[in-house]
Amino acid sequence: MAEDRVLRVRTLLEAVRAEGRTALTAPEGKVIADAYAIAVPGEELATDVDEAVSYAARFGGPVVMKIVSPDILHKTDAGGVIVGVEGATDVRAAFHKIIENARAYDAQARIEGVQVQELLPKGQEVIVGAVTDPTFGKVVAFGLGGVLVEVLKDVTFRLAPVDADEALSMLDSIRAAEILRGVRGAPAVDRWAIAEQIRRVSELVADFPEIAEVDLNPVIATPEGAVAADIRIILAEEVAKPRRKYTRDEILVSMRRLMQPSSVAVIGASNEQGKIGNSVMRNLIDGGFSGEIHPVNPKADDILGRKAYKSVTDIPGEVDVAVFAIPAKFVASALEEVGRKGIPNAVLIPSGFAETGEHELQDEIVAIGERYGVRLLGPNIYGYYSTWQDLCATFCTPYDVKGGVALTSQSGGIGMAILGFARTTKTGVSAIVGLGNKSDLDEDDLLTWFGEDPNTKCIAMHLEDLKDGRAFVEAARATVPKKPVVVLKAGRTAAGAKAAGSHTGALAGDDAVYEDILKQAGVIRAPGLNEMLEYARGLPVLPTPQGDNIVIITGAGGSGVLLSDAVTDNSLSLMEIPPDLDASFRKFIPPFGAAGNPVDITGGEPPSTYEATIRLGLEDPRIHSLVLGYWHTIVTPPMVFAELTARVVAEFRERGIEKPVVASLAGDVEVEEACQYLYERGVVAYPYTTEKPVAVLGAKYRWARAAGLL
Numbered sequence: 001m002a003e004d005r006v007l008r009v010r011t012l013l014e015a016v017r018a019e020g021r022t023a024l025t026a027p028e029g030k031v032i033a034d035a036y037a038i039a040v041p042g043e044e045l046a047t048d049v050d051e052a053v054s055y056a057a058r059f060g061g062p063v064v065m066k067i068v069s070p071d072i073l074h075k076t077d078a079g080g081v082i083v084g085v086e087g088a089t090d091v092r093a094a095f096h097k098i099i100e101n102a103r104a105y106d107a108q109a110r111i112e113g114v115q116v117q118e119l120l121p122k123g124q125e126v127i128v129g130a131v132t133d134p135t136f137g138k139v140v141a142f143g144l145g146g147v148l149v150e151v152l153k154d155v156t157f158r159l160a161p162v163d164a165d166e167a168l169s170m171l172d173s174i175r176a177a178e179i180l181r182g183v184r185g186a187p188a189v190d191r192w193a194i195a196e197q198i199r200r201v202s203e204l205v206a207d208f209p210e211i212a213e214v215d216l217n218p219v220i221a222t223p224e225g226a227v228a229a230d231i232r233i234i235l236a237e238e239v240a241k242p243r244r245k246y247t248r249d250e251i252l253v254s255m256r257r258l259m260q261p262s263s264v265a266v267i268g269a270s271n272e273q274g275k276i277g278n279s280v281m282r283n284l285i286d287g288g289f290s291g292e293i294h295p296v297n298p299k300a301d302d303i304l305g306r307k308a309y310k311s312v313t314d315i316p317g318e319v320d321v322a323v324f325a326i327p328a329k330f331v332a333s334a335l336e337e338v339g340r341k342g343i344p345n346a347v348l349i350p351s352g353f354a355e356t357g358e359h360e361l362q363d364e365i366v367a368i369g370e371r372y373g374v375r376l377l378g379p380n381i382y383g384y385y386s387t388w389q390d391l392c393a394t395f396c397t398p399y400d401v402k403g404g405v406a407l408t409s410q411s412g413g414i415g416m417a418i419l420g421f422a423r424t425t426k427t428g429v430s431a432i433v434g435l436g437n438k439s440d441l442d443e444d445d446l447l448t449w450f451g452e453d454p455n456t457k458c459i460a461m462h463l464e465d466l467k468d469g470r471a472f473v474e475a476a477r478a479t480v481p482k483k484p485v486v487v488l489k490a491g492r493t494a495a496g497a498k499a500a501g502s503h504t505g506a507l508a509g510d511d512a513v514y515e516d517i518l519k520q521a522g523v524i525r526a527p528g529l530n531e532m533l534e535y536a537r538g539l540p541v542l543p544t545p546q547g548d549n550i551v552i553i554t555g556a557g558g559s560g561v562l563l564s565d566a567v568t569d570n571s572l573s574l575m576e577i578p579p580d581l582d583a584s585f586r587k588f589i590p591p592f593g594a595a596g597n598p599v600d601i602t603g604g605e606p607p608s609t610y611e612a613t614i615r616l617g618l619e620d621p622r623i624h625s626l627v628l629g630y631w632h633t634i635v636t637p638p639m640v641f642a643e644l645t646a647r648v649v650a651e652f653r654e655r656g657i658e659k660p661v662v663a664s665l666a667g668d669v670e671v672e673e674a675c676q677y678l679y680e681r682g683v684v685a686y687p688y689t690t691e692k693p694v695a696v697l698g699a700k701y702r703w704a705r706a707a708g709l710l
Helices: 002-018 026-035 049-059 088-105 146-152 164-171 177-181 191-207 248-259 276-286 328-341 359-372 412-425 443-452 469-479 503-507 510-521 529-538 557-569 579-586 607-619 638-654 670-679 691-706
Strands: 043-046 063-068 081-085 113-118 124-133 137-144 155-159 211-222 225-228 231-235 263-267 292-296 321-324 345-348 375-377 383-386 391-394 402-409 429-434 458-463 485-489 549-554 625-631 661-666 684-687
Touching: 002 026, 002 191, 002 231, 026 043, 026 063, 026 231, 043 049, 049 063, 049 088, 049 113, 063 088, 081 088, 088 113, 124 177, 124 191, 137 164, 137 191, 155 164, 155 510, 164 191, 191 211, 191 225, 248 345, 248 375, 248 443, 263 276, 276 292, 276 391, 321 328, 328 345, 328 359, 359 375, 402 412, 402 443, 402 529, 412 429, 412 529, 429 443, 443 458, 443 469, 458 529, 469 510, 485 510, 485 529, 529 691, 549 557, 549 607, 557 625, 557 661, 557 691, 579 607, 607 625, 607 638, 625 638, 625 691, 638 661, 638 670, 661 670, 661 691, 670 684, 684 691
Parallel strands: 263 292, 263 321, 321 345, 345 375, 402 429, 402 458, 458 485, 549 625, 625 661, 661 684
Antiparallel strands: 043 113, 063 081, 063 113, 124 137, 124 211, 137 155, 211 225, 211 231, 383 391, 383 429
């Protein structure tokens, strides 16, 4: 049966192609809808007015009449749609009016007739569609439909195909989800019927890569079902060339030699200070890399005290990585030698490739890499750091503070911001990797490696695009259950400017699709660079929460209100304090303080009050996370607060009670030192802000949910 429908649709699409068309007519759309059991109303194609009258009478009620022309894509714009036509006289008049409007709209348009369609009952109008995204391939869309679809833009996206459960989840992912459940006395729609329309459309586009866009708009959803009043299908001008794929094992083998090399060659190594080749050599040597370092320079015998080779082919033994520090025009010939030597990885620092319009030069090195099986990092990068190997293969400043955070960036400037942040905040990193033009290696390769790397506890990635969105999603889904993945996707405001042939296509701006697909993959999307870095720094520090109940303990009522707002803004839940717990808190706070949530102990309280309430918050198993608001007073100075908080948290962790604790410290400059002290001891703390600590806590919760731990 499945083979029959595929053959039926394939035959139709080939016929459309043979005519040089990309847009299907409504009757052709119905053939495809019937093949995939996409519910559409009864309809017939009338080639003359008498047929129109006959078909309308057969449907026995009001009908919709639409122009059918392969040259008129937007029928409403052409005056080619009339709704609610009933009776022979009105059908005749409507038929002639539609033909007249179409001729006026486009005198050269081929007109095949007028579609006479059964008028659907009133219901909730939604849109179901699919588009071919340049990053993620086939994606399916759902949202509120009808004439307001592009005004409201209340649409959600998923990778196609989707199963029944995933299709159903899309109904809850739009802002107006409650409308579908029935509001103000209106009945709920048949949710499973809508989900089936979504699933079948996703199946259709997955089966036929040549289908660029599908639009079911509107779909009329009622308590009895969901029927597409209109179907629009557009074929792609050309099908994208598939990207070369590597297996997971192949990626891990090459990445292991890149990130844990025993031998590194520097092509373009130099004795001259100020040269990139000199900086790379000095960083490798001064950084303490224990493996072999082989300078390559045809004009030198010795570089920084090490034997230099005329070519990588002259180096004895195996080499894991070749770092290129030569001008772009010489890279291709040197890469040929790297390939002949059997070196599996090339780190291409030079610029002057696709980023400057030299696409052919970049295509040439990609072809060489594929021919010899050399994986390419770059070009146009600052290099990379693999701190646990004492490897600093870059011309930028060194960094050797080992830790659990892996950081990647597509931009050199952002890479240096990452480096400065890591140094200032004493964030230990497992790696910092530049990706540049991503001619070959990209985020999914790095995710695959960092997901398995025991030294990496959290991964943060700055990206401007994804070369293969589906490969990234696959790698993210394998990694997120083990460790958090934070993504900063740049270019949000540039989305949606492309031309599209359907409502769905117009709605599928780059960022709209990225937002939903990244969430679907379980990654944490950071709104900005600082947030990405703070999430990466804080997530490994915080224990995984065991539940949703959050309690705020604050010494200042104003901070308590702002912290409450931050909890709501991050989709977290303030605990409803039960009477017995309320009474317990009240034992430690003055009469003019306030229990409830936030627990306001007031600013004049001594350290003992802070300690007693924090202890209670950690002791009670119904509380899952603590948010602390500190107000600088002479009664409880900042470092006194920091020391007692760190001591109590450490005591409970020794007892096996680990809860996320974050803190906001308001006060004079001493609170900065107090925050650093707390952070180093497992309490995520910030001075002068109520938003940041709760945002980091929210990121931890988002990861825990995505990983299936909550």
